[in-house]
Amino acid sequence: MWRLFLTDAPLVERRGVARDMWVLGFAAPEIAASVKAGQFVNIGLRLGSLLRRPFSVYRAEGDRIEVVLKAVGVGTAQMLAMREGDVASCLGPLGCGFDLSRPAKSVTLVSGGLGVAPMPLAVRDARAAGLHVTWVHGARTADELCSETDGDDVILATDDGSAGFAGTVVAAAPDADLVLACGPNRMLAAVSQRWPQAQVAVETYMGCGTGVCLGCAVPLTGGGYDRACTEGPVYLAADVDWQALPSHLSYAVSA
Amino acid sequence: MTSDLSVEVGGLELRGPVLAASGTFGYGTEVPLLERRALGAMVSKGIFLKPRAGTAPPRIAETPSGMLNAIGLQGPGVDGLIRDYAPKWAAWDFPVLVNINGESAAEYGELSARLDGVPGVAGFEINISCPNVEQGGMYFGNDPRAAASVTEAVRRRTKLPVWVKLTPMVSDIGIIARAVEAAGADALSAVNTFVGMSMDLNAYQPRLSFRTGGLSGPAIRPLAVHLAHQAARAVDIPVIGVGGIMRAEDALEFLVAGCRAVQVGTATFVNPNAIAEVHDGIAAFMAAKGFASLSELPRYLPRD
Numbered sequence: 001m002w003r004l005f006l007t008d009a010p011l012v013e014r015r016g017v018a019r020d021m022w023v024l025g026f027a028a029p030e031i032a033a034s035v036k037a038g039q040f041v042n043i044g045l046r047l048g049s050l051l052r053r054p055f056s057v058y059r060a061e062g063d064r065i066e067v068v069l070k071a072v073g074v075g076t077a078q079m080l081a082m083r084e085g086d087v088a089s090c091l092g093p094l095g096c097g098f099d100l101s102r103p104a105k106s107v108t109l110v111s112g113g114l115g116v117a118p119m120p121l122a123v124r125d126a127r128a129a130g131l132h133v134t135w136v137h138g139a140r141t142a143d144e145l146c147s148e149t150d151g152d153d154v155i156l157a158t159d160d161g162s163a164g165f166a167g168t169v170v171a172a173a174p175d176a177d178l179v180l181a182c183g184p185n186r187m188l189a190a191v192s193q194r195w196p197q198a199q200v201a202v203e204t205y206m207g208c209g210t211g212v213c214l215g216c217a218v219p220l221t222g223g224g225y226d227r228a229c230t231e232g233p234v235y236l237a238a239d240v241d242w243q244a245l246p247s248h249l250s251y252a253v254s255a
Numbered sequence: 256m257t258s259d260l261s262v263e264v265g266g267l268e269l270r271g272p273v274l275a276a277s278g279t280f281g282y283g284t285e286v287p288l289l290e291r292r293a294l295g296a297m298v299s300k301g302i303f304l305k306p307r308a309g310t311a312p313p314r315i316a317e318t319p320s321g322m323l324n325a326i327g328l329q330g331p332g333v334d335g336l337i338r339d340y341a342p343k344w345a346a347w348d349f350p351v352l353v354n355i356n357g358e359s360a361a362e363y364g365e366l367s368a369r370l371d372g373v374p375g376v377a378g379f380e381i382n383i384s385c386p387n388v389e390q391g392g393m394y395f396g397n398d399p400r401a402a403a404s405v406t407e408a409v410r411r412r413t414k415l416p417v418w419v420k421l422t423p424m425v426s427d428i429g430i431i432a433r434a435v436e437a438a439g440a441d442a443l444s445a446v447n448t449f450v451g452m453s454m455d456l457n458a459y460q461p462r463l464s465f466r467t468g469g470l471s472g473p474a475i476r477p478l479a480v481h482l483a484h485q486a487a488r489a490v491d492i493p494v495i496g497v498g499g500i501m502r503a504e505d506a507l508e509f510l511v512a513g514c515r516a517v518q519v520g521t522a523t524f525v526n527p528n529a530i531a532e533v534h535d536g537i538a539a540f541m542a543a544k545g546f547a548s549l550s551e552l553p554r555y556l557p558r559d
Contacts, residue, residue: 006527044525050472051317051525091527207315207322208524211285213278214300214326215315224308225329230285246313 004210005030009090011082012064019143020070021114022080029063031092037121038097038180038201038234041065042209044089045082049075052091054206054229056117056182059124065090068117068146094209095233098199100125104177106132109151110169110191110198112183113139116146118201122180123150134176138169138183170194181237186247192237200237202245204228219244258541259548260534262295264493264516265442266416267350267378269295272549273506273534276444276497276520277301277354277380277420278326282340283347293534294349295516298380298444299340301354304366306332310387316453316462321472321499322521323451325387325465328356333369344375352378352418355409356385356392360401364408371413378415381405381440384422384447386469396422396447399434410439418495420444421486423475428482429489436490444495444518445483449475471521473499480512487513487556501529503536510537510549513556 005028013025031041035057042052053075055067071077082088098118100107107126109119119135126133135151142163145156156164157172165172169183170190179198181191188200207215209229217225218232219241226232260271275283277298309329316323331339336353344351353376357363363381370376383396383405395401402419409417419435421428423446432443448469455462479498487494496509497518506517522529546552 004527049317050320050521051322089526205313205315207324208279208527210524210527212281212300213315213324213524214309214329215324217309217312217314217326217329219311225312244311 006091008087011084011086017146017148023058023066023068025064025066026088026090027063028065028090031090032060032063032065035060035093036097037125038118039093039095041090041092042094045078048078051207052209054209057121058117059120070114091209095229098122098180098234100129104131106176107178108173108176109135110173110181111137112169112187115183118182134174136169136173185245189242192242196238198237199234201233202228202235258538258546260538262516262549265418271295271534272516273530274516274518275530276518279520279523284343290528290531293531296350298352298354300330301328301356301382302330302333302336303356304333304362311464313463318453319474321470321474323453323463323468323470325463325468327387328385333366337373341373341375350377351375352380354380354382356382360404360408363405364412367409368412371415379409380418380420380444381409382420384420386448386450387465393422393424397425399430402431403434403438406435406438406440416441418442418444420447422447423449423482428485432486432489436492440492442493442495443486444497445486446479446498473501475499476505480508483509483514484512503533503540506533506537507540510552511555513554
């Protein structure tokens with residue numbers, strides 16, 4: 001069984017990576033040492049919202065983990081108001097990440113908007129597995145594209161054609177032995193149409209993050225629900241009943 | 256000094272007064288728990304005779320100092336519970352009560368009979384207060400005759416401790432409390448979640464697919480303290496206070512209001528160590544005030 005850490009993590013860095021999109025770095029050595037691509041941390045602030053908020057780990061280096069966020073609500077606005085040294089409570093690593101152990105020579109990473117979140121770690125783990133990495137990243141418009149895309153090939157796409165391919169990431173992406181995707185659920189539904197075997201990291205409301213509250217139900221094509229926090233957040237695209245999964249959270253997420 | 260925090264609650268000797276509330280601790284096996292040394296007892300996620308898929312998402316919505324949930328008692332049914340969880344409980348050093356549910360009094364009785372004698376099952380908490388099922392649930396809990404008939408149906412089928420979890424959605428909780436006491440309950444858990452609703456201003460519809468949900472968290476604590484107190488004044492059996500406990504001081508409010516023990520729920524979602532921290536805080540309070548045991552803690556419980 002994996003180990004779970006609960007740690008008060010001081011903010012050590014903040015940098016902008018797109019318009020209104022920020023990377024926050026926290027000192028959380030145990031989580032940084034053990035997190036895999038696609039896993040997440042559940043972050044709470046002492047005087048913040050009641051429930052923690054889940055964030056895919058964006059990078060992990062040395063004793064530091066990074067998460068990426070936009071100010072979409074009171075909680076994220078509070079996180080962006082943190083100063084260096086301010087402490088956030090981090091619980092993690094949580095969930096099952098991407099599976100890069102399958103026999104493959106190439107991987108395509110498909111991300112929309114904040115769906116960049118798990119991809120830098122996916123690049124790290126895919127390189128360690130000896131894969132050729134193509135990262136296809138899209139947003140509504142050029143200045144919403146994350147500036148930190150990486151890989152053997154990088155393909156950008158924008159809905160308005162202001163940078164890169166004019167159209168969706170799904171249309172822009174090349175085939176590969178493995179496809180990993182993260183973004184708004186409607187984008188992931190399109191991924192599922194093209195690559196039923198893709199591994200997709202879904203977004204849901206979440207309560208505890210540890211498997212007990214059953215709040216993060218993901219409807220499955222085979223019937224019933226399981227937990228994004230525990231069996232997920234990474235699913236085989238064909239296994240998710242996209243019609244029954246709420247297509248967006250109550251805040252706007254760039255695709 | 257070290258204070259004795261053990262308590263006797265409705266037929267069970269507990270090493271501490273802080274229990275895990277149903278639906279907030281799963282079946283106790285889900286996560287590598289950080290600390291369970293302080294757990295007085297665990298009440299399992301609510302179970303029906305048959306497996307249940309639960310409600311469609313979204314199932315939860317955060318509200319000011321609280322959260323709404325409509326999980327719909329997703330679970331494996333009694334066969335899955337007996338096969339997958341009870342054997343693990345049998346080896347644990349704290350008792351596990353099963354939160355039981357049904358669509359009729361006969362179903363509750365059948366469920367308790369199936370579980371009676373299963374190693375690992377130390378008792379029952381009858382759920383007549385779940386707001387998130389179409390049949391049964393809360394509807395038994397706001398009618399004293401229905402509440403009593405469910406309690407009797409279980410009482411007849413088991414010798415294990417029988418606790419009854421009450422709904423706050425009543426005009427006089429004392430009437431329900433007395434009815435289930437007379438029907439053979441050993442203790443009461445007060446209270447389950449309040450029915451609430453929240454609207455999505457983008458979709459112009461409720462934020463939860465079930466439309467309504469159960470409100471928990473610190474938002475309900477003063478309401479719950481009052482209802483637990485009212486229940487404690489109405490009966491002679493022990494009352495276990497539940498509702499929005501985040502810290503030791505919150506738990507102590509319930510104890511002073513007349514409760515024998517408490518359950519911690521939503522706090523565990525936020526902090527997996529909440530139960531241990533509440534327990535340790537109660538111990539520190541007792542020591543600082545010079546109480547040797549919980550029975551010395553003054554209770555505000557005037558009799559009508």
